[in-house]
Structures are given as C-alpha cells and as structure tokens.
Amino acid sequence: MTFGGLPTRFEPDGESRGVALVAPGRAYSPAAPLLDFARVSLLQHGFTVQQLWWDSTTRGEEDPEEWVRRHVAAAHEQEDADHVLVVAKSLGTRAASYAAERGLDAIWLTPLLVEPAVAEAIAANPGRQLLVGGLRDELWDVAVARELADAGCDVLAVADADHGMGTPDAVRTAEIHVEVARAVEGWLSQT
Template identity: 45%
Template sequence: MPDPSPFAVPTRYDGADDRVALVLPGVGYSPARPLLHFARAVLLQHGWTVQELWWQIPADFSRLTVEDRIAWVEGQVTRAVDAEDGACRLLVGKSLGSLACGIAAGRGLPAAWLTPVLTYDHVVRGLRATQAPTLLIGGSADRLWDRRVAESTQLDVLEIPSADHSLELAGDTAGSVGALRQAVTRLNRFIDSLGRR
C-alpha cells in the first residue's frame, strides 16, 4: 500500500540527465497499472528521472463539484512540481491527472495525457492554451473522450478504435494488448521528440 503523502513512491533514474517527468494517476488507475507502468519505462529508457504521484483520493471525492475536483488535482500537482525545484519538465497523466492541463499550459510544460477528460471545459481550455508539445491518447469507446475536440486542439492526437477509458477493448484481451502497444509506441515517439528539441 502506498504511503499517503502525495508524492510518496518516487522512481529515480541515476543517469546524468536530471530532467524530471511527473506521472499523474487517475481516480482508480495507479502508476502500477499498465499504461503508467510502461510510460515510466519509456521515460527511464530516454534518460528521464521519474517521479510518480500516488495520491489518496478524498472519501467524498464523488460528491465534490467539478471546480473542487479541479482545485484538488491542481493543488496536488502544483506541490509535486514545485517540490522538484525547477527540474520538472514534463507531465504524463491518466484521466483525472489531465485536470492539471492548465498547470502544464501555464508553466509551459510538455505533457502526455492518456485518456484525458475531454468532457470538462477546463481541460479543453487548458489544452487549447498550451504552447508546449502535447500528446493526447484516447479510445473511441471512451465516453470521456471526443475525437473532434481532441483534433480541434491542434495537438498530437492518437485515437485507438474501440478502446475504452482504460484503453482496453471489451472482451478482446489480445486486442487490448495491441491497443497498449499502440499507446506505448506513440508515447515513445513523443518522448523521443522531446529529447531532440
């Protein structure tokens, strides 16, 4: 069980590169789940230091207003970014983590949002405001994803056909593995492109 502090389970890379990527989970999708596990592996492979957030969702979270949910996520992410003393140069977030896209836009941080919550105007505004390289990955069967909205942001977008909010295909294990491969391959290309800037 993770430590209840918001940035409790750091994964460090001991290379010469001190760029920090902050990995943000979803509501019930921890950094140990497949998308974020392999996102961490990709980041480490490219020489990033990875800091994972293992946040403890408040018990009354489902009863909070959208504004209060956004404020809670932004508070958690702001503290984690500030704790890195300027070394945090990338956000990688799943679902709920995408509520921090305004922070990424405001601080000029590149970001990769895996299944961002495109049904929240706050998220869409943050994505449209960003000037930094940003990747959006979602599935066509995810009710929180909207391909037209994603493409309207003019960002790097990958939509995986028939994939749900976990980027899995219902009743299709092999297809789900294929969807994960697509997401990881695109994320790898995106992270590689940041290293060449």
C-alpha cells in the same frame, strides 16, 4: 520515497534530463499498465519519474480540478529541474490548466475532453503535448481531439478502445497498450 511500500521515484541510468510528474486516474494507479509503460519509456529517455499516489475518495467536496492542481503543484515545488513534464491519466488530466500556465510539456492519457476546462487548458498550453484516447471512451470528444490535433497536439485515437484503453478481448487490449507505448516512445524521442 514510497507509497504503501512501493517506490514513487525512479532515477534514470546516467544524468537526468528532467523530471516527469505522473498523475494517476481516480481508480488507476501509477503502477497500472499505461502509466507504468510510460514510466519505463521516460526512464529510457533519461527522465527522473516522480509518481503521485492519491486516494481520490479523500477529495470530499473540493473541486476536482483544484484538488488535482494542488497535488501536482506540491510535487512540482519539490523539483529543481529545468525540464518538467506532466504525464496524466483521466482524473490526473485535470492538471492541464496547471501545465498550461507553466508551458509544461505533457502526455495526456485518456484526457477528459468532454470537460471544457480540460480541453481549453490543453488548447492554451504552448508546450508539446501528446493526447491518447479511445473512440469508445465516453469522456473522449472526437471533435475536440481533432481541433487539438489541428492546433499542434500529437493525437493517438484508437477506434475500439474504451476509457481504460482496452476492449473485452485480452489480446486486443494488450495490442492497444503496445500501440500506446509506441506512441509515447515516439513522442519522447522528439523531446
């Protein structure tokens, strides 16, 4: 499978232990750094990776949660795996209700914690979850993140990171991306 000539499905060396559905942000593709580093980690841990590529401008008047759920559900229906997890960035985290209904493990990169529906769905999910966000991100709610951590979610909150998990400093942004990659790697090591 390809999207614009780019591959969208990646198989690990050896037998797959499950499938990771990767849902991007509104303007943050699966090939962008946070999701691409996650892809590499997932492959290292034996997961097949299925990227979802979308043009969010085609959403029109459709509810964003329903639009994302529809895309994730369509990808999920194509899979025949015992273990499915969701890895999502920003807009893609609107799939939290879908994941919660199915008890899917999830990695939420810059989840929209200011959106009650997203926060409530993450709280309702019995699966293992990792939340990653920056304290300079206007869509990250510190109090909600704390409550989710108290409820059992793993949380990485980076003090100086914005919604893209970056800063105006290129070196510091690269350091943050390494920190996120380590958190994802550590979380996957326990899966």
